[in-house]
Amino acid sequence: EPEVTQTPSHQVTQMGQEVILRCVPISNHLYFYWYRQILGQKVEFLVSFYNNEISEKSEIFDDQFSVERPDGSNFTLKIRSTKLEDSAMYFCASSTGTGAVDTQYFGPGTRLTVL
Amino acid sequence: EDQVTQSPEALRLQEGESSSLNCSYTVSGLRGLFWYRQDPGKGPEFLFTLYSAGEEKEKERLKATLTKKESFLHITAPKPEDSATYLCAVPRLKYAGGGNKLTFGTGTQLKVEL
Numbered sequence: 001e002p003e004v005t006q007t008p009s010h011q012v013t014q015m016g017q018e019v020i021l022r023c024v025p026i027s028n029h030l031y032f033y034w035y036r037q038i039l040g041q042k043v044e045f046l047v048s049f050y051n052n053e054i055s056e057k058s059e060i061f062d063d064q065f066s067v068e069r070p071d072g073s074n075f076t077l078k079i080r081s082t083k084l085e086d087s088a089m090y091f092c093a094s095s096t097g098t099g100a101v102d103t104q105y106f107g108p109g110t111r112l113t114v115l
Numbered sequence: 116e117d118q119v120t121q122s123p124e125a126l127r128l129q130e131g132e133s134s135s136l137n138c139s140y141t142v143s144g145l146r147g148l149f150w151y152r153q154d155p156g157k158g159p160e161f162l163f164t165l166y167s168a169g170e171e172k173e174k175e176r177l178k179a180t181l182t183k184k185e186s187f188l189h190i191t192a193p194k195p196e197d198s199a200t201y202l203c204a205v206p207r208l209k210y211a212g213g214g215n216k217l218t219f220g221t222g223t224q225l226k227v228e229l
Contacts, residue, residue, distance in 0.1 A: 004158075031214045043159065043202065045216040055214040091158045097214065101147035101166065101206050104217060106158035 002026045004107035006092050012113045013082050021077045021110045023092030032075045033093040033104060034067065036060070043091065049075065050097070082114045117142045117207055121220035128227050131192045136223045138203035139185040148186050150179050151202040153222065159202055162188075193227045200224045 005024045013019050025032050034046040047057040049067050066078045075094075079086055089111050093104040118141040128134055140148065147166050151159035163172040165181040172179045176197060178189040188201055204217040 006158075035217075042221050043204075043217075043219040045218070048214040048216065050214050056216055058216070089156075101164070101208070101215070103149065103161055103164055105161055106151075109156070109158045111156070 002028075004092055004094055004105055006090075006107040006110050008110060009108065010111045010113070012115065015084060015114055016081050019079050019082055019112065021079075021090050021092075021112070023075045023077075023107055024073050025075055025092065025094030026105060027073070028096065029094035029105075030097045031055075031095045031102070031104075032067075032069070033095075034077045035091045035093065035106075036088040037091065037109075038088045046077075079112075082112075084114050087112055087114045117205055117218040119203060119205055119218050119220035121201075121203060121223050123223060124221065125224045126226070128190075128193055128225070130194055130227055130229050133189070133191045133193070135190070136188040136201055136225070137185060138188070138220055140203075140205050142205050142207070142218075144208070145183075145205065146208050147206055148181055149204045149206075149217065150186070150188055151204065153200045153202055155200075162201075190225070193225075195227045195229060198225055198227045 007022045032049045037043045047061045048055045064080045068076050089109045091109045092107045095102040095104045120139050122137045150162040153159045163179040168183045176191050180187045200222040202222045204219045206215040
């Protein structure tokens, strides 16, 4: 069964450093998303992406964040200058975009630890 | 702003002891509601989509129902492997089809003991 994959599974970085989190969405999906979950808190939407453009972003997704689809399979989230409060699980998701409301399928996540 | 509230926060059941989890929501024009299962340190795993009040979906020991104000996830004769956090989420429909933000509840942490 096709699934969303993410690398690395765990990333440790120093405050102020740049990190890139990588995702390979399900191959026939057209919409891509990033969510994050701070330990013990809700899963929160960051951004959605379609046709090489951001379609929606949350207040959390400020100028420190960017997303890119550098090739036909990868989808990345870059945090330019990490802060302690960026420590969280980051989940990539993808969906087909068909139907009135389509289902988002999530990857296993990347645990980001900022020291 | 869409709001999703889940109760209870945590639930401990004996194997075989059936129960229900609640998800109540406040949204402008519900177009669907999702249930996910999340194991510790893992991503949400899709379980069900419910589109309209009165709809029911079943999968093994799980049954999800939807009313105009809330959804229930009924667990019948649970087993230890059903232990997980169960999340519900609603989409905010900015666009038809895809690209829509999901608002999640905080989840119900279920523990099923032998």
